[in-house]
Amino acid sequence: MTTLLSAPTIDADPFCDEVLADPIPLQRALREAGPVVHLSTYDILAFARYEQVHAALVDWQGFQSGAGVGLANFRKEPPWRPPSLLLEADPPRHDAPRRVLQKILSPRALRTLREKWLADAEALVDEVLGDRSGTVEIDAVPELTESFPLRVFPDAVGIPAQGRENLLPYGDHLFNSFGPHNHLIEAGEPRAGELLAWTTAQCRREVLAAGGFGADIWAAADRGDILPEQAPLIVRSLLSAGVDTTVHGLSALLHAFATHPGQWARLRADPALARVAFDEAVRWESPVQVFFRTATRDIEIGGRTVPDGHKILMFLGAANRDERRWGAGADRFDLGRDPSGHVGFGMGIHQCVGQHVARLEAEALLTALARRVEHLEPAAPPRRHLNNTLRSWESLPLRARIA
């Protein structure tokens, strides 16, 4: 394929352990190589600069999602689970599910949750910090960034308390499945069927509590806005995409503050910065690092032609640190920056439909922490958890000085 080879070639495997542990050097190399890069390991074209990633994300007509947003091409191979009606669907099939979910998760709809989540966050922070004074050491991942979403989000969806511990491994395997069939996927495979079955079982009408997002989705089916058989798959989208991503976004946020102490002081002085802080952390660490699309025709981008039916790989994390867009300080976490327009939630018709939920969770947790913690710093080096799609964490030891 001359069109593929005429782009600068990079041999590195973006899904190997070293890169997953620290993707920043490869991101830099990809951006420098050119607007469109040929990844020889998978024989696909990739974009790492903001301009091309943004352009490809919004062009749903040229770059479809329905052939899968991972490396697997659903035109040629069957997916491991029934495709998502949102993430892995194009218009017109994508329209109704998206419309229903967008309404249920809109900022206006979330207003009723706000007070409760702020109170929940305060309660959790009080449990974790206790009535201690001086300096406290915590592992932020299990104690805060996993426990807070797992405390509020499944309740908001309306699933029972039992079995919630399955949500994280299910999401982890799902996001691994967007990459190549490597050892990460293999490690998840033995439990995949069981986790999928559990998740699917939570999406049934009779399981979901009244008043939750899940019941709202079934109500949309009763109104005829979606078909009844679509409702469980849309609930599944919430459970698939709503937990791991938020957990890692929150971890990124606390890691950012611990490593940029001046920014914590700034937040304490102006707690209204909590909202901007989360988006800046999502820009800076990009919990969702990469997504694929498939060209629907020969399509030109960045001066190259992507042939019909070919997968492209968009490096969202790299675009979010592109100096061409963010300036020389792109690698810094900076509350003085306007992170608007980052592609950490995607862009266009597939832009993260749960982004307002994630922002509210982050605002609640950060507000509660900022009230009690005067200073944050790393207590030990953080430990990454490797995932083919997510910039993910296993442990984030922090030392907090109580105010």
Added chain:
Amino acid sequence: MTEVVHAKQSRERANAGTARVAAIHTEADGVVSLVLTDPAGGRLPDWAPGAHIDLVLPNGCTRQYSLCGDRWDARSYRVGVLREPASRGGSAYVHETLREGELVGLGGPRNNFPLVPARRYLFVAGGIGITPLLPMIAQADLLEADWSLLYGGRTRKSMAFLDELARYGERVRIAPQDEVGLLDLPRFLGEPREDTKVYACGPGPLLDAIAVTTSGWPRQAVRTERFTARDRAAGVRDTSFELTLARSGRTVVVGPDQTVLEAVASTGVDVLSSCRQGTCGTCETTVLAGRPDHRDSILDDDEQQAGDCMFPCVSRALGDRLVLDL
């Protein structure tokens, strides 16, 4: 004391929500279609069948028109405009004065009439009511749903887009009143069926007749839209207005070539945004006083009427002054 800052105007682009009239075509007696493009040649905001836009005409009139083009073409919109006999300046202006190449203001798209999934659709159009149904039909066909259209009008010559519908053959029934009389709705709609949705758009009497004919149907199976565009107050989007940020005590003048978001940023106040197209909801801001001129794709018509919040990446003010909770 408030501090007045005259914000710098952004130079790269015209107004958020400006379109160029790229072409005007005669579609039937008394019907023209407008093809609208972004003056800078970029993408226009995404839409789905049933969506309408607000068109702000150079004479200040704001009118709503259903989009009836091809959503796979991201660089143009098409609307059909019927010359209303009792026009108060909207359709008469489009038919008599508007010329190719002119700029018009654009709001939305918004969708109060979305196409929901079904195995079978029955479409009923009266006159210019065909416009929102055209893209619905294209999609129903694409999805290989079982569908048919009953399309009525005064005379064959007054009915727009007949040539485009011709390719669907048997599925389309053309019923001009001077040839076949009133539409035979009971016969076309038949008995209610679980798998069927009815979509209808047209003048009041037609929709009333559909309501009577389908009175025994489940309510959610029948979806209608009246094409008589609801008049809105004339937009003042192209002039400056004063913006007060209540919490920070700043006042700024929003210039004609700048968004509210840009004006707010120029005072040093941060509003988080993302899509900057009025589609994602990130920049939602509470309105404390003044009437917003909504240009977003998020709020439905009732929510827009409430006027208690707005999306400053695209929306402006109807009056001389707006107060936001910022």
